[in-house]
Amino acid sequence: MENYITDISLAPRGHDKINWVKMYMPLLRDIEQEFTDTKPFEGINIALSIHLEAKTAYLCKVLAAGGANMGISGSNPLSTQDDVAAALVEDGLFVAAHHGATQQQYMEDLNHILDIEPDIIIDDGGDLVHLLHSERSSLQKRVIGGCEETTTGVLRLKAREKEGTLAFPMIAVNNAYCKYLFDNRYGTGQSVWDGIMRTTNLIVAGKNVVVAGYGWCGKGVANKAKGLGANVIVCEVDPIKAIEAVMDGFRVMTMDEAASIGDIFITVTGCKDVIRGEHFQLMKSGVLLANAGHFDVEINIPDLKAVAVEEKELRHNITGYRTADGRWINLLAQGRLVNLASGDGHPAEIMDMSFALQALSAQYLVGHKGQMDKRVYDVPAEIDQLVAKKKLASLGITIDSLSDEQRAYLESSE
Template sequence: MTTKSIQDSVITDLKLAPEGHLKIDWVEAHMPVLSRIRKQFEQEQPFKGLKVAISLHLEAKTAYLAKVVQAGGAEVTITGSNPLSTQDDVCAALVEDGVTVYAKYNPDPKEYKELMIRALENKPDLIIDDGGDLVSILHSERPDLLENVRGGAEETTTGILRLKAMEKEGQLKFPMVAVNDAYCKYLFDNRYGTGQSVWDGINRTTNLVVAGKTVVVVGYGWCGKGVAMRAKGLGANVIVTEIDAIKAVEAYMDGFQVMPMIEAAKVGDFFVTVTGNRDVIRGEHYDVMKDGAILSNAGHFDVEVNKPELEERSSSVRTVRRNIEEYHLKDGRKMYILAEGRLVNLAAGDGHPAEIMDMTFALQALSLKYVNEQYKEIGASVVNVPYELDELVARNKLETLGFGIDQLTEEQRAYLDSWQEH
């Protein structure tokens, strides 16, 4: 615990720290790859004398990443990336561990934004972002805080889309590593992490059976693939809606029904949006939905399910269980939105399993080290995680699981490298 972290932090209650420490200890025990990187960072001190600002879903796994970056010599400041995913006890534990925290569970929109800005007012050298919020604030509202920023790493598909739009317009002022596009991120985090955590959140929130129900998965990217796969495993009839013809064919080949949203809306019991776009469920869809339909979102922002158009059709709205809002429509039907349309796996759950985030946050830590070493050479652009870092994380994961893989012989290598070999 440091005087600075206590004096500067804005959290709910420092007395909650003991429970937060238990949560962090639990995930640390299940994140061996990140623990290896921590030992490396403790020896090498790659961030000595630097300030790092982090905006991620502020729960135990994120807290352990912050401690790993701190172990590398950084002065770490952290804020949340979603009002409903912040866990107050974890925040308190981080403050006791010397991290400056600006985050509370469910602040109002104004305070939520102010807390993000407070984190940036520490004038970071490096950032870890989720959804591009820190980068957006730096470039639009607070360009006076850009001066020290060397670069950073972005966690999400949504954030990378925003970054690439900025880069295309010539607005991006520093390099960002697209962690979401790394193999060890999207193949495992987006697919297996989202697939499991979305249904963890839905099941614990609704306490309803999934088997035999019709689940509509809106979007068949890597997150959608995971959500659909797990819904099928729970015994649901799965429908996929898409705007991409190739992904739609892939969903069909994977054994799912494919149809336009206006048709799927008529038969769905559960809806899960995973597109990164806005209004993918909207007024015209509500008009044909079944009584009792349950709507949830697993995309970054709470714009995928259009709540204002549902409110327009409703005579009343009430909370019927924690994280379940009931919309009583004027025609008598009832519909339900989980977690206010925010990320259901984090706002109504604990997020991805620790073993999955072990790989993602290992990539984050290594990418932050990489951008700090190469920011001058990279320039103001969005770059991929170097393949050797991706493979390093995978090899470490295999070793911690007790598995090995084969190596090419010299003859095999020569065969692959030559067009004359037969």
């Protein structure tokens, strides 16, 4: 099939990136060897839409080693790396992805990869699933099932399940222990600050950092900020999470209260309009706005444009908005995922665990074809446990195990 990428000549640099992360992804290397021997995806078409950078590319190569015919796109135009896309094409995989794609081109790319008529979907945010429930619904009959990488995507799936419209089984990879405890917390925590610091070249220590959302991603962002010396404020709508933030040592208040205090604002909620026009009116000059939620709707950009009399690129990936009273409000990465649009995403060692879950969950779907209902499933516990064991082994760590007597004691009602 014809590939849809920006420049095949970029492939050598892309290969270097993929080879670098492969060195630090021992779980996927182990699975690649297993898949090469067993070919669990022989005759299977897999459509994958995840942030297309080096770690995702290696996952694609692992799935292809298992016999899969891959259709690959990105899940966010600003996170796609054209050199990585070119490297995959040079390796013989089908890719439709462009860095900086318009919304129309982005949707065209997703439709191109659906043209392979997928058996398995691997999604990040739910755009592929949405297409398969709308304009590409004719492809549903072939789909065995799929896997979803993110909190936002799982929320969309749960809504479909509740409505009774979900057309095929989906595994919520995001909800696995080995995903959210590590990827969402430590991965997001590190990569968000990497993206912010390399983009702004400003210090974090001593600043007031406002984190909107105290789920696992928000916990990671807040705790990394604390470690960098920031004064952290958390904004939440869930009273239980708010209490947790208080007991973790953070100030908790409404966004209305935080708006005039914060120096750096980071949204990590999965919701829209978290920071709005009334908040922009209260902010200090020079504030930094960043989003780490999947879609670019958490910071209301139309409201921001409405309060501005001037809009200017102040630095690469930073758009400054000057208000009538002379304040500058600075938006990073167009309000898109700051850790990927302004950085390289989560560390390789973290994504090694998440993508091991993806690969093994896809294998599970193929092995249970026709046996699963049209609903959202958790990752099977045995897969979660296997990934944890593989990770410990890769670190050279051994742990205790229960004796038969101990196991019997724990399982007894006496």
